[in-house]
Amino acid sequence: MGSLQRAKQGQDVSIVLCGQAGQGVQTVEFLLTRILKLAGYHVFATKEYMSRVRGGLNSTTIRVSNKRVSALINRMDILVALNQGAVAHVAERLSPETVILAEQAVLGDDDGLEPGLFLDLPFTQIASDIGNKIYSNIVAVGAIAGLLGIGLTDVTDYVERFFAKKSREVVEHNVQAARAGYEAAGLLELPEGWKWDIKTDARVKDEVLVNGAEAVGLGALAGGCDFVSSYPMSPSTGVLVFLAQQGKDLGVLAEQAEDEIAAINMAVGAWYAGARAMATTSGGGFALMTEGVSLAGMLETPVVVHIAQRPGPATGLPTRTEQGDLELVLYGGHGDFPRIILAPGTLEQAYAVTQKAFDLADKYQSPVFVLTDEYFVDSYYNLPAFDVSQATVEKHVVKTSRDYRRYEITEDGLSPRGIPGYGDGLVAVDSDEHDEEGHITEDLDVRVTMVDKRLAKGEAIKKEIVPPELVGPEDYRNLVICWGSTYHVVLEGLAELGRDDTAMLHYQQVYPLHVKTADYVRQAGKTVVVESNATGQFRKLIRLHAGVDVDEGLIKYDGLSFAVEDIVEGLGQILS
């Protein structure tokens, strides 16, 4: 049963919260998702927001369901408009079936809403009656929970816990606000036919609720990350914040660098001295890092960089999403050297591939990139807890002897990696072309030997490529190829289309490209790459590295993620 059908049966509800930055949309999202999850509902949330601290309009989409939900949908079953202009902000997503919850007193003329076309719920009035209009967000939390028919104690218990560290009065007022909102919702007259009675799933309570930034951060910790150096840049900052806060107990040295150039040069230096370092950034910051990436290539020092993409060029749309930096990450850094690019599509993959990134970087002494985007890092859903039993780090480091040579020529190009202070040898690394001892050279024969040595590692890397995941019929006629964050929207879109002749092929490692790619493409009658950029960067990569042409591209570059409906409509046309 698709989500649309479940929606019609009241089992898949989409709630959109819209309001000004700094006015609590995030708080409502935070509380609601947790209350829902703890009550046993499957939940998904993602946001779109403006690049400003106060004002503007932001929205959060929360899906609640009896089945797993992990993708953005445009459909709005309930719109909670917290500020003037909120309805207009999401007007394109409105349908006659959307139930709008708003406060008559705060809606402006520009929303074009006549009384009677929305449910008037006086959030601020109720809050003021309790003692302060600051509680209006909690009134909204209670009201939405009430509409969905969630148990009142599930709401009040969590609100009480959430504010537990505040004064007794604040706790009591917030609980009152939640209860008052809940009760006010019970008195609303819902349009005919709308009744939500979502079933819970007992498994959910014991699952985790994380977003993409947290999944990347946890994966890094599982990979033994003990050093992070970064310059804050939306939308990648969440990973830095996570590692700075949560990593404290796990021994992570987190440093805010003066710029991205310092960040990458710190990360490379840290690996050289035996740490397992990561930098996290976005496209513009990565552009600054590229000389340092090339340094890692030359020194054969491992390094891991997480890049959360946002639309460019230049500053672009700082808080929006895009998959437009694949080619930057593929080519960033002068000269020839091997690299690995991972692009998780699910939270499980984000945890697993980020952990793996550290092992691959260490093992192949090469830069490894984890490529996500704003939509991915800012989206939450519940899933079974990550497995820590695999978090055993094999350190590919040797104790050096007196005759140690950092760049000793070996068959596979991999020289045993020593670190300073561990053993009797000296570890010399040089950004100039160097000999086996790491000393500068202009011997051109040595130059050729060293280039060949570095590139030989690329061949070794190809033996360990994460294979793409084929979902759907193995004898597909149509093949929909995607990578990174579009995993769930494509999967759900295909489920809605309900075609038994079409499969999805998702890549969580986009470079080097898996060797079977050409076979997958050739087997299909029609192939499409779905990606969020204007020029079809992955489609071009497939042409270049698999030597096959993909027939069509479904692209989007307006700064918003694909929603399931975009996939249904776009693929529906292409595959008709």
Next chain:
Amino acid sequence: MATDRFDMGDIDIAWCPGCGNFPILKTLKEALTDLEIDPTQLVMVSGIGQAAKIPQYLKSHFFNGLHGRALPSATAIKAANPTLTVIAESGDGDMYGEGGNHFIHCIRRNPNITNIVHDNMVYGLTKGQASPTSQLGFKTPVQVAGVVLEPFNPLAVAIALNASFVARANAGDREQTREILKRAIAHQGYALVDILQPCVTFNKLNTYQWFKENVYYLDDAHDPADRGAAFARATEEDRLPLGVFYVNPKKSFEENVGVYEEDSRPLYEREVDQAKLASLIDSFKMAI
């Protein structure tokens, strides 16, 4: 003085005959020998330029990184393994020009490293252009009418940033330079040693003779704890003072970062704490 443990033997050195880098190399080896530093516990970090080749000619671990980027890498190396002695050494163009932003923030960060800057007031490897410390009016093939940019004053900047240790030396005076270097390396915290040095090929203005005539040593009357006095001395221009201008003991970056509070082991000796990670993951279940 015998400096065997740091000597490379008979190697090809890429510096011009008479270059000021030679006495600096010799003096540094002597200072390290005097301090009984073990080459296997020493990491030389440098950028790019003629001065930045110094790690190639001194037996130790080394990280010869990018132009201007020695300080971030050196900071991280020391932070990843505080048991190592870390020296970041390059020229004035590298440290004060290309790496100017890192110079500022490294001082603020205060890692326990020594920052040695060969200051010859000219670009050598790129053949004779102005450096950040070139004097006003200095003519080069690029600055054809003479330098018009105000010379960068690294000491005054470092003192303004409340650096932990600030000194200037003269490459031509090995005795005094060795003693200054020894104090800098032994200092706990970031230590800047700007070493005035002639470039015999491209700087015909600031020669060995010029430096001899235009410098003097701070005497005992100067109190290195007095920041105001240190700043005043650092801004003198007629004759350049030499010696230790400013000493400001404070906690180093490694002492401040937290990861060594309960565990003194360098990062490479540590393992993932699975129980703590599992507990962190469990916290996302949000159960009471």
